[in-house]
Amino acid sequence: MNDINANNIIEVKNLVKEFKGLRAVDDITFSVKENEIFGFLGPNGAGKTTTINIICTLLSKTSGEVTLGGYNVARERNKIRNCIGMVFQDPSLDDRLTALENLYFHGLLYNIPRSALKERSEEVLKMVNLSSRKNNLVMTYSGGMKRRLEIARGLLHYPKILFLDEPTLGLDPQTRNKIWDYIIKLKKSKNITIFLTSHYMEETEICDRIAIIDEGKIIALDTPDNLKNTIGGDIITILSEENVKLKKYIKEITGSDIHDAKEGEIRFEIKDSSSFIPKFIKNSPVKILSISARKPTLNDVFLDLTGREIREENASARDNLRMRMMRRMRH
Amino acid sequence: MKKELIGVYTIWLRDIKRYFRDRPRIIASFAQPILFLFVLGTGIASSFSTFGGGSGGDFLNFMFPGIVGMTVLFTSFFSAMSIVWDREFGFLKEVLVAPISRTSIVVGKLLGGSTIAMIQGAIILLFSPLLKIPITFVIFFKIIGIMFLVAMTIATLGIVLASVIKSMQAFQVITNFLLMPMFFLSGALFPLNNTVRWMNIVAKINPLSYGIDSMRFAMLNNPAFQLYPLWLDIVVLASVTVVMSILGSFLFSRQD
Numbered sequence: 001m002n003d004i005n006a007n008n009i010i011e012v013k014n015l016v017k018e019f020k021g022l023r024a025v026d027d028i029t030f031s032v033k034e035n036e037i038f039g040f041l042g043p044n045g046a047g048k049t050t051t052i053n054i055i056c057t058l059l060s061k062t063s064g065e066v067t068l069g070g071y072n073v074a075r076e077r078n079k080i081r082n083c084i085g086m087v088f089q090d091p092s093l094d095d096r097l098t099a100l101e102n103l104y105f106h107g108l109l110y111n112i113p114r115s116a117l118k119e120r121s122e123e124v125l126k127m128v129n130l131s132s133r134k135n136n137l138v139m140t141y142s143g144g145m146k147r148r149l150e151i152a153r154g155l156l157h158y159p160k161i162l163f164l165d166e167p168t169l170g171l172d173p174q175t176r177n178k179i180w181d182y183i184i185k186l187k188k189s190k191n192i193t194i195f196l197t198s199h200y201m202e203e204t205e206i207c208d209r210i211a212i213i214d215e216g217k218i219i220a221l222d223t224p225d226n227l228k229n230t231i232g233g234d235i236i237t238i239l240s241e242e243n244v245k246l247k248k249y250i251k252e253i254t255g256s257d258i259h260d261a262k263e264g265e266i267r268f269e270i271k272d273s274s275s276f277i278p279k280f281i282k283n284s285p286v287k288i289l290s291i292s293a294r295k296p297t298l299n300d301v302f303l304d305l306t307g308r309e310i311r312e313e314n315a316s317a318r319d320n321l322r323m324r325m326m327r328r329m330r331h
Numbered sequence: 332m333k334k335e336l337i338g339v340y341t342i343w344l345r346d347i348k349r350y351f352r353d354r355p356r357i358i359a360s361f362a363q364p365i366l367f368l369f370v371l372g373t374g375i376a377s378s379f380s381t382f383g384g385g386s387g388g389d390f391l392n393f394m395f396p397g398i399v400g401m402t403v404l405f406t407s408f409f410s411a412m413s414i415v416w417d418r419e420f421g422f423l424k425e426v427l428v429a430p431i432s433r434t435s436i437v438v439g440k441l442l443g444g445s446t447i448a449m450i451q452g453a454i455i456l457l458f459s460p461l462l463k464i465p466i467t468f469v470i471f472f473k474i475i476g477i478m479f480l481v482a483m484t485i486a487t488l489g490i491v492l493a494s495v496i497k498s499m500q501a502f503q504v505i506t507n508f509l510l511m512p513m514f515f516l517s518g519a520l521f522p523l524n525n526t527v528r529w530m531n532i533v534a535k536i537n538p539l540s541y542g543i544d545s546m547r548f549a550m551l552n553n554p555a556f557q558l559y560p561l562w563l564d565i566v567v568l569a570s571v572t573v574v575m576s577i578l579g580s581f582l583f584s585r586q587d
Binding site for chain 1: 334337338340341344345348349352353420421422423424425426427428429430431432586587
């Protein structure tokens with residue numbers, strides 16, 4: 001490893017993970033820089049959790065090189081474990097214990113001096129607004145509170161990197177927003193690298209860089225803005241009386257590809273929508289019933305790259321099969 | 332090294348804390364031994380006169396160490412098997428990703444299960460005055476020591492199984508096909524020296540037989556009830572514990 005970049009806290013090279021013939025992670029290479037928020041974005045079953053589990057020493061790799069903070073993931077597990085904080089996709093609290101007890105046991109496992117442990121517990125609980133409930137059994141917590149407590153616990157030993165695997169999965173929108181507020185606050189107040197995964201597009205916009213992962217491969221990796229810039233400008237959606245004629249006209253004046261969208265609308269991309277729209281409406285050969293322009297989202301990027309939507313409800317049969325197989329393997 | 336010891340202590344402490352918080356479990360743990368001892372035991376003892384062969388007066392005394400052994404068996408086995416629970420409910424991940432070795436987790440689990448089993452067994456000892464079995468201070472500590480050894484032996488079996496079995500559905504199968512036969516063929520309920528040959532052979536390879544035998548020695552010290560010398564009991568139990576805990580930590584440390 002001669003070409004290690006000093007600023008890279010995680011280096012993954014040609015990582016492969018196979019589960020009985022299924023390539024869950026298929027030869028991926030990427031690195032995470034110190035103090036950035038790095039996001040893994042992709043549908044369920046794309047290999048996000050599998051990759052994280054390998055980096056955090058829970059799963060062995062089939063081949064490839066993974067280092068974290070300079071430590072080798074296969075040989076220096078305890079050193080890696082010392083400097084990472086984990087918030088897993090599924091809850092991992094002991095719900096028969098109180099919040100404070102969960103933190104206490106965590107502190108013991110990570111060898112935090114007892115004199116500092118109490119103070120730090122209060123500090124992290126305060127950060128996630130759970131101080132008033134610290135002596136309640138976790139059993140009595142709501143889903144959002146549990147997740148917040150897990151974030152607090154993940155921070156207790158002052159990790160260099162915090163992993164958040166689908167931190168908002170299964171939470172209602174309001175709670176989801178709150179969780180992201182905590183994460184942004186955390187980023188501002190501490191020198192910490194955050195590695196998160198999500199299949200909610202909007203949520204990964206807070207990342208400094210995003211890797212879009214699909215079927216075990218990284219298909220794009222860049223800042224959210226750059227990814228969105230790969231789409232040729234703004235997205236225009238039009239409802240008209242005569243689509244065929246309109247499509248032909250748009251093709252003539254813009255040269256863009258035109259797609260059919262939902263409910264009889266057509267959709268295309270254009271560089272500068274604010275000057276295009278007035279001109280377009282004035283000159284259009286057919287009557288326009290409605291027109292809208294919006295900035296591209298990461299969802300459009302994913303759609304552009306794979307031809308599919310990322311959302312679970314639209315997941316293809318193949319994605320679902322992958323997901324089910326990998327779930328089974330993990331247990 | 333100090334870190335690993337703290338790790339062992341943490342795993343142990345969590346099990347103890349959970350145990351004392353679970354009052355229904357402590358109360359329920361009385362039910363089975365009482366049922367076995369005072370219903371089944373009394374029933375069998377009084378049937379001796381029907382089938383000929385004296386009053387059966389000593390039978391409850393004979394059975395009492397067996398019932399203590401039963402309590403230790405079920406408690407320590409299921410405490411060790413709670414790893415499967417922790418896996419199902421996610422807490423295991425928190426432990427697995429912590430900077431302590433897998434062996435420390437296994438040792439902590441073993442000690443936790445054994446401590447709880449010892450406490451449960453000691454509670455059953457409270458019934459001894461009812462059976463007029465004298466338990467002096469010295470005998471009490473002998474029994475505690477033996478209970479701990481037996482509990483460790485059984486807990487290592489639990490760890491081995493918990494490392495192989497990944498779902499909770501298997502619990503019923505294990506109870507019916509492993510624990511109950513182990514209990515019935517351990518000499519807890521009836522003497523093994525006069526049974527049929529196959530039973531004798533099975534009892535000989537059943538580690539619990541040695542546990543019950545040593546427990547009976549400590550409590551009653553009646554040569555008529557003794558199958559093996561005490562040193563043999565202890566050697567067998569200790570060897571099984573060592574072998575099974577090595578196997579258990581190996582299996583538990585395997586990565587997918």
